[in-house]
Amino acid sequence: MTALSSPWTLHLLPLFLLLPVGSSIKFSIINQCSTTIWPAVVPGGGVRLDPGESWTLNMTASTGPGRVWPRTGCSFDSTGNGSCQTGDCGGVLACTTSSGKPPVTLGEFTIGGGTDFFDISLVDGFNVPMDFLPVPANGQGGQACSKGPRCAANITSQCPSELKAPGGCNSACTVFKQDKYCCTGNASNACEPTTYSVFFVRGCPDAYSYSRDADSSTTFTCPSGTNYQVVFCPSSDISASPPAANTPAPDVPGSTHMNRPFFTKGRVLGVVIGSICSLIVLVIFVTWFVYNRRKQRYQEMQEGDEEFGELPGMPTRFTFHQLQEATDQFRYKLGEGGFGSVFEGQYGEERIAVKRLDRAGQGKREFLAEVQTIGSIHHIHLVRLIGFCAEKSHRLLVWIYHSLDNDAPSLDWPTRRKVITHIARGLCYLHEECMKKIAHLDVKPQNILLDENFNAKLSDFGLSKLIDRDKSQVITRMRGTPGYLAPEWLTSQITEKADVYSFGVVVMEIICGRKNLDTSRSEESIHLITLLEEKVKSDELEDLIDKHSGDMQVHKQDVLEMMRLAMWCLQIDSKRRPQMSEVIKVLEGHINAESKIDHNFVPQIHLKPQIYQLPGEMG
Template sequence: MVSLCSLPSFFLSFALVLLSLFSNFIDAQAQDYDYPNATLSTRWTNNAMASHSHRFVDESIAQTILLRRNEFFHLAYTCGFYCNGNCNSYLFAIFIIQLNDNGLVAENGIPQVVWSANRNNPVKINSTLELTSEGDFVLKDADGTVAWSTNTSTKSVVGLNLTDLGNLVLFDEDNATVWQSFDHPTDSLVPGQKLRQRQKLMASVSETNRTFDGLISLSVNDNVLFAQMETNPTQIYFEYDAPNLHDEYVDFGGGSLSFGQASYTQYMKLGSDGHLRVYEFTYSNGWKEVADVFKGYLSDYAYPIVCGQYGIYSDGQCSCPTLSGRESYFKLVNNRQPNLGCSENVPLSCEASKHQSLLELKYITYFSLTPDLVDIDASSCKEACTKNCSCKAAIFQYESNRTSGRCYLPTQVFSLMNISEKTFSYNSTAYLKVQNVRRNHCLLVILGSSLGALFIMAIFIIAIVLFVQRRDNNQAKEDYLDRVLRMSNRFKYSDLKTITGEFGKKLGEGGFGSVFEGTLSDGTKVAVKRLDGFGQVNKSFLAEVKTIGSIHHVNLVRLVGFCAEKSHRLLVYEYMSNGSLDRWIFHKSNECVLNWQQRKNIILDIAKGLNYLHEDCRQKIIHLDIKPQNILLDGNFNAKVADFGLSKLIDKDQSHVVTTMKGTPGYLAPEWLRAAITEKVDVYSFGVVILEIVCGRKIFDRSLDEEGRDLLSIFTRKAEEERLLDIVDKSSDGMQLNGPQVVDMMRIAAWCLQGDYTKRPSMSTVIKVLEGIVEVPEDLDYNFSAQASIGGAARFGRMDVEFSATAALLPSVLSGPR
């Protein structure tokens, strides 16, 4: 019997149980309702194939766990697993997503992350989130390690709720808040949320890297609003201590910062550049910046990283510190992006402090509003920096009396500001500490006495080099290479050795080289393809960079950069955590088995990538080496086409092209033997790949008996017998359960494999078939060796055959990056 005193908690518990059952029901349905609550012992797994998982136009992926709609504004607050395009790592985050006219998630929008739990500790696929029976909210990585927790197991938590304001709340049986995300802000504030005393907003490293805290923070301490660099000591660039700051967007007073007249459609974010901006959503224009909060108080040059470390801001331009007639001590980090700052040519070293000096730059000021020393003269300011090993610069500003001034001694030097003598009311000078290169006097004497001999030797060497260069018939290609490669980021060979750990972790190898795993300085994983050899390797390198360096598509592997240094030829690609497709379809065990839905998605992804190459680029691109080893899979099994080393670019108005035979045996269309080729050779190879995906075996397998080696012959025979399901991959139950769909897919393969290339579909037509818009013709010819010639095309006599790899002889070939 239930007592009257326990009725409220009894009904609450009963209601929560019903709510949990209802939540589980709607999770299996289309997204028709909100699901903003969860009860104890509820668990979610990070799975990109989940029913509430969405892929957006910016390539981000979000799996919604709790969702609270506001259909009037076409927006919803939701929390769940989120990745921003590089989906090897995920955040548990709260984000705002757009809704379409039907109140469903609009995947053509871009999620706006306003809070995250584990910025410094991202998790992977198959990580879990659980509201435990003890009331603790815990995020665990795929290996079971705890990535984040609310630590509320002893606080009588009974449920979890995502409010209308986007606040994630743990509550007890009295409906009192035990823990809430509003008390733990990251880099953003939403309407209804306040930044209170001792709380901080921490900007991310960059707009694309949301997984780590940056150096810039915004906080309220003792009723003063600070924006500063989190260095040691901190360097403040904005300080507001007036009783109230109130305008259309911001309300600061009573020891907290919040929105002024904000609406549900706005949020405020501290950017990685130090700006505090307000963004607003409209259904017609999406998210737009409507206010820059510090704009009325700070000039552009007052932001600490407007020109990066050691960068000098002058008349809207960024440059490095220089002094006329003196050695250059600094260089740009990136010549094409001066705003990224400068680096020292010779790093400072406390062990060699006696070889350091101060580089004087007049009329240079600094952003920091808090001086380290006051009422001091310039010489004393310089001396203070010289004696302090951690000091990187002395920035001195005379006060109006011009007898003493303020001295800044930063341990990290961020952007400096150049103001001309005419516009600056008082003298301001920066003294940058630099490391001088020590010169050995004896060595100089020896070099001086040998100058004549060295001069003659230099002339002799130059003459030899010039002679060799004239004879080098590849020089024109090198010049062309330099022009093409400006499209991408150029790496030094030494840097690539470092990021790959001396090429220590090999991902695979192919006909022209090997692929190694690497990690960039920002933590991003990459695949580094090192081409070995000469001649054809250089042609492959040129073709690959020329092709993929100028294009971008979600189903093409992205080229991050390259190295063309002396004889070294390397390509740096985005890292694809699930490797190449052959690993998943030519399996020897049940550990790597794809289900039917995954196989369908992979086939559609390949088709979209090829369609982009054939029809949407400025020049038509024929890949010429489509095979499972050149199809790579990311962490969510999204497929991307890789390895453009054999590709051919032709003008849109060209119907065909004459070229030497290229590709891999088994994937070559029959017209290669007789005539010029078109993009339909890729369609043929795509048909072969479809068969391999569906049948789970290679097109030609020497390990089988003679009758079963050739998959095309078996395909022809089974089609005549109307027993195509006999050759479908038996390792996945879903293949047999979806028999009719599988057979339809095999008919698409047959259409792509037509011996007469003119009867094969274009890739855009293939996509329409896969999406159910177009039907496959009934009169398919299963004699796949029949050919049709191209009128007027040149015939081949003796041909040079360029195979990317002898696929029939090698058990596995990796041509593209992993």
């Protein structure tokens, strides 16, 4: 009991009896929240649960008192160190301490002694709705369990402003530290629900809180040997649990109570008439909105097709039917992303790649402006856009397609350096030499084509974005491929420096001879850029050089210099990354890569990497 040193121990103190060793008890912990939860169990440890995932623990009847709680807003590195917004227990993934920093919703239990006792406690606040339900095992001789406590309502929105905290709602005892909000379990010192506690009682009537200190109905029992299921964000709402008996009304200063029925005939009639009027207004508004939306789309689709043929410098315009035939009804898919799919086709003597875009909200004129600009660029290291289709709601881009030989031998260092230089020159042209600045926004190996002499060309401008020279940035929804996205995509305020970050990732892949995200590797090596952080800080960069090529080892010093250039490009702060013209100067030996850089390349708070395998993706 000494290990459990917070108010909940006082609540369960009479329950902790002698606990004999027994058979294995199964705890199933399920995350039904729409966000990631990091559950912690003492004893037991901690894990990460994405939405829909579960975690099963086996405990013995001698486990004794314990806790299970959700943690939110967490970030842990590969060694299990980090922090959480709520429920943090010393900055580690696997908890060894029995308490986490509030606010946090707690499940408390003691196992053994013939009877198990368990509850849900809100004395340390609230952060995630929780069910703590028994799953009776076979052979219990007819003994029955209590129903199990439930806190199925998300009461965060009802939290008084004085108690609000990132990720949840604090208890008044924690905030105000006054005796009237903090109970000791002594019936003579029991709390009366106040404005700051009544919403806990109403939202979670099965849960133990300071205002229900002497209420034995918040403790639940089962015969020893019972299995348990803990569900975060249970699907049913609070109506599935009956309200607490005699729940007091909030003690709001200055309020008065009148002994007359609230729902008088006049009030009921007023509510009905008001609801009908509101419904009529809503129907009229929705009808008007839908009508205008359809009218706008119809006018857009009926815009004269002649406008596409009148502008100089436009690439070939294809009909949708022509591209259907060229791709054999879009049969052979080369890849797929958030903005559409790429299909292989044949047009005359040329093999083509056709990107069928899914650009909700983009009209013909905006699409036309991008096609006109992209179609007019000519550079030796950029694949030229040869055609497009803008027919009604269809948006497609067409360019020459060359497949790569997957059985090609490992490239030597001069060839890899040549490919890196060509990519840099292509990006420099887009960023600094075109009339309008063009951000490619999908720089990755799959969009870099090599000819028989290993000359590199950057392809696929389906996600590119035009940026006026007089603007420093553009706001756009997320484009690109997981693993190559710059950190600033979290804000949607994008400059051409997003390409510089992606370029840094590609450079590291070329040097290391592997993908940035590779789930076939050990857990600590899955993410190349995270691994780069660790290696540079421990002065072990040489470990990352491709070991399948002896030539890479011969040119080790040049390779390490290229890594330093890549790290300059991988700065989290986009303003600290170089322009592509500076990158070229480094590659040509005119200047050195910046040495005063931050060796953190991945934001501390980031989502678990999602791995996407594109159809036909080449390694």
